Amino acid sequence: xxxxxxxxxxxxxxxxxxxxxxxxxxxxxxxxxxxxxxxxxxxxxxxxxxxxxxxxxxxxxxxxxxxxxxxxxxxxxxxxxxxxxxxxxxxxxxxxxxxxxxxxxxxxxxxxxxxxxxxxxxxxxxxxxxxxxxxxxxxxxxxxxxxxxxxxxxxxxxxxxxxxxxxxxxxxxxxxxxxxxxxxxxxxxxxxxxxxxxxxxxxxxxxxxxxxxxxxxxxxxxxxxxxxxxxxxxxxxxxxxxxxxxxxxxxxxxxxxxxxxxxxxxxxxxxxxxxxxxxxxxxxxxxxxxxxxxxxxxxxxxxxxxxxxxxxxxxxxxxxxxxxxxxxxxxxxxxxxxxxxxxxxxxxxxxxxxxxxxxxxxxxxxxxxxxxxxxxxxxxxxxxxxxxxxxxxxxxxxxxxxxxxxxxxxxxxxxxxxxxxxxxxxxxxxxxxxxxxxxxxxxxxxxxxxxxxxxxxxxxxxxxxxxxxxxxxxxxxxxxxxxxxxxxxxxxxxxxxxxxxxxxxxxxxxxxxxxxxxxxxxxxxxxxxxxxxxxxxxxxxxxxxxxxxxxxxxxxxxxxxxxxxxxx
Numbered sequence: 337x338x339x340x341x342x343x344x345x346x347x348x349x350x351x352x353x354x355x356x357x358x359x360x361x362x363x364x365x366x367x368x369x370x371x372x373x374x375x376x377x378x379x380x381x382x383x384x385x386x387x388x389x390x391x392x393x394x395x396x397x398x399x400x401x402x403x404x405x406x407x408x409x410x411x412x413x414x415x416x417x418x419x420x421x422x423x424x425x426x427x428x429x430x431x432x433x434x435x436x437x438x439x440x441x442x443x444x445x446x447x448x449x450x451x452x453x454x455x456x457x458x459x460x461x462x463x464x465x466x467x468x469x470x471x472x473x474x475x476x477x478x479x480x481x482x483x484x485x486x487x488x489x490x491x492x493x494x495x496x497x498x499x500x501x502x503x504x505x506x507x508x509x510x511x512x513x514x515x516x517x518x519x520x521x522x523x524x525x526x527x528x529x530x531x532x533x534x535x536x537x538x539x540x541x542x543x544x545x546x547x548x549x550x551x552x553x554x555x556x557x558x559x560x561x562x563x564x565x566x567x568x569x570x571x572x573x574x575x576x577x578x579x580x581x582x583x584x585x586x587x588x589x590x591x592x593x594x595x596x597x598x599x600x601x602x603x604x605x606x607x608x609x610x611x612x613x614x615x616x617x618x619x620x621x622x623x624x625x626x627x628x629x630x631x632x633x634x635x636x637x638x639x640x641x642x643x644x645x646x647x648x649x650x651x652x653x654x655x656x657x658x659x660x661x662x663x664x665x666x667x668x669x670x671x672x673x674x675x676x677x678x679x680x681x682x683x684x685x686x687x688x689x690x691x692x693x694x695x696x697x698x699x700x701x702x703x704x705x706x707x708x709x710x711x712x713x714x715x716x717x718x719x720x721x722x723x724x725x726x727x728x729x730x731x732x733x734x735x736x737x738x739x740x741x742x743x744x745x746x747x748x749x750x751x752x753x754x755x756x757x758x759x760x761x762x763x764x765x766x767x768x769x770x771x772x773x774x775x776x777x778x779x780x781x782x783x784x785x786x787x788x789x790x791x792x793x794x795x796x797x798x799x800x801x802x803x804x805x806x807x808x809x810x811x812x813x814x815x816x817x818x819x820x821x822x823x824x825x826x827x828x829x830x831x832x833x834x835x836x837x838x839x840x841x842x843x844x845x846x847x848x849x850x851x852x853x854x855x856x857x858x859x860x861x862x863x864x865x866x867x868x869x870x871x872x873x874x875x876x877x878x879x880x881x882x883x884x885x886x887x888x889x890x891x892x893x894x895x896x897x898x899x900x901x902x903x904x
Contacts, residue, residue: 353734353742354749354787360729364756365580368549368572369440370404372615377401380618383592388430388623389636395430397618400437407438408540409532414469414498414510414523418443419552421465424602425449425458425481426473427626431514431525432601433611435471436554440572441540443547447555447567448602451476451627452868455487457565459504462488465555465567465763466507471525474515476626482519485511492521549573555763556604558702564814567763570604570705578706578757579612581729586644586670586696587713588617596622596637596668598647599807605674605698608706609646619644630654637666644668645692648675648807649682653837656682656689666690674698674707675807676839677795683723697723699795703772703779705757708733709793727791731755734778735787748796751785752778801892803832803840808870810842815871819844822862824852829882831896833875844873845895847880854878877902 367375376385380397387394395403416422422444426432439446447465449458451473462470472481486492489502498510500521511522518524553572557565583589595614599606610621624636634655637645645655645668652673659666671692673682678697686692699709709725727733734742735749743749754777761769773779782802787793803810812830819828827847832840848854856876863872883894 351744352789354745354747355732355734355742356727356787356789356791357732358727358729358791364573364577364730366549366573367576368544368547368551369437369553369576369612369615370443370544370547370572372576372612373397373401373404373437373440374544376615376618383618384620385614386430386433386621386623387640388428389640390623390625390632391430393430395434400434403434403529404437404441405537405540406529406532407434408442409536410528411438411442411444411469412540413531413536414528416442416444416469416510418547419445420468421445421447421555423447423449423462423465423467423470423472425451425453425470426514427451427476428597428600428623429473429514429626430623431471433621436601436607436611440547440553441544443543443551445552445555445569447557448604448607449557450602450868451600452479452870454865454868455484456866457868458484459488460564461557461567462505462508464565467505468507469510469512470508471512471514473626474513474517482513482522493519495521497521497523547572549576552760554607556602556702558809566765566768568702568705568759569761569763570759574705574757574759575608575612577730578728579608580616582608582698582707582710583613583617583619585710585713585728586613586672588613588619588644591643593617593619593644593670594622594640594642595619595644595646596624596633596640596642598624598628598633598645598651599675600628603675603807604702604706605700606646609672609674609698630658634658634662634664634666637668638664642666642668644670644672646672646674649673649678650676650806650838652678652682652686652690656685659689668692670694670696672696672698674700676804678723695723697725699725699793701781701783703759704753704755704781705759708753708755708757708781724792725794727793728755728757731757733787733793735785735793745789746786748784748786750799751781751783751787751793751795753781754778803830803842805832805835805840805842805870806838810871815842815844815867815873818863818867819846819859819873822854822859824849824854824858827882829890829892829895830873831892831899833896833899835874841875842871842873843875843877843899845877845879845882845899847882848878 377397382396385397385400491502513522514525549572554570555567597610622640624633696711700707711723732754737749758779782799815830829845833843835841883891
């Protein structure tokens, strides 16, 4: 029984505003990623920094620094200057890692590009970030990167390397291919490493004091409701510290861990949970394949004796199924899930089927340069575990209503974050930066959230109109604007519908021309080569009319309810 005093105290607590400041246990680190790499090479030396299983290669921390400095010196010879943008358009390769580190050592801003982007998408990215150079792979899945670039810059096979002048992509001058062969108009990645002398490598080492932790380090492409990607700018300082604190809460410093990184490194989650956290804590990262394949990932975890597995919930669904099918054991100690919500059922399967005793979840977003809320290190022995995420160190969080007023603890509203880790802004997009990041430093996440007085919080919905498909953010408007160009579509709206493995799938709801007999296969064919595969609808439903508000706006929640009823 509550006493009157207990009730009054409870009511008083419930009225407290949803605001938390996690001060942090130690000061932030004022250092660049390039200097962090040098510290890691000095501290961990011959410990393996990265193992690329599918390439049958590895680099120690010392090797990595040496390779990065050679490439940085080569990029300087190719007329790349401080703060120039260099795109990395490749799958999970060792060269991706080396290029990222070389950009940091050279003071360049790396642009992390999705490796499955098609011609129109890479053209937009180049122009959006005013990219001066591009490092790309040879081939990946159905992609021939050189052939794709020729559709964007047809002048490429008519020019000398480093001398590109293209009408469609005027900023791009240099293309470097990760390949065994050299194509007209491009440099070969491995050959340019031999261009430099010891004096030029020494110049890169002397350059480090001129690169500030507050300088721009990386641009991460993130879509919005306008349909076109925005480029969030992260500094060295933001990435160094978020990666450290993420790894600290994972207890990576407890021993030399080996981390299986299932994620592509172009995602901020993959960069921080893999690359940056490992530099701080001396962990070895393992790349199982160039692209995600559950069987090969399972092999890599087993053969390399990975102690930590990082991935999206979808990837862990696949791993549990692979484990059941193959009846083989792995010895991982920690599972780290991020990029999408995780169900208690999946967490239980990770414990019981994969036999992983510790599970961590991470909530974050590109604009906050990584982790914002993260579970604390506890051993899961419950039958049905539920992970609770707590605010990261050195961050403030509040939850507001539609009028901008802070709501009481436990009340849903929009999560806002203020911290050292918030992006500097969207590249060349002041309006969208101001829409998201206020002059007071508060960043509006667009996620509906509840915050508790103990610093814990959880996502309860999404204010942004976004579909999360297997950890990939898919924004409907971009797809709608493309699909409406189909000659047989009169009107189309794209929504997310539940999917057992991916979390959500992309569903196109269309009104079509009479007697057109449009099928899902027609839609897929229409999208191929124009949209990245994860944006292509995997479900289509035909409607005669759509639910609308009195003002004529489409009611997507009602549309999703109608889709649900069609299945049951």
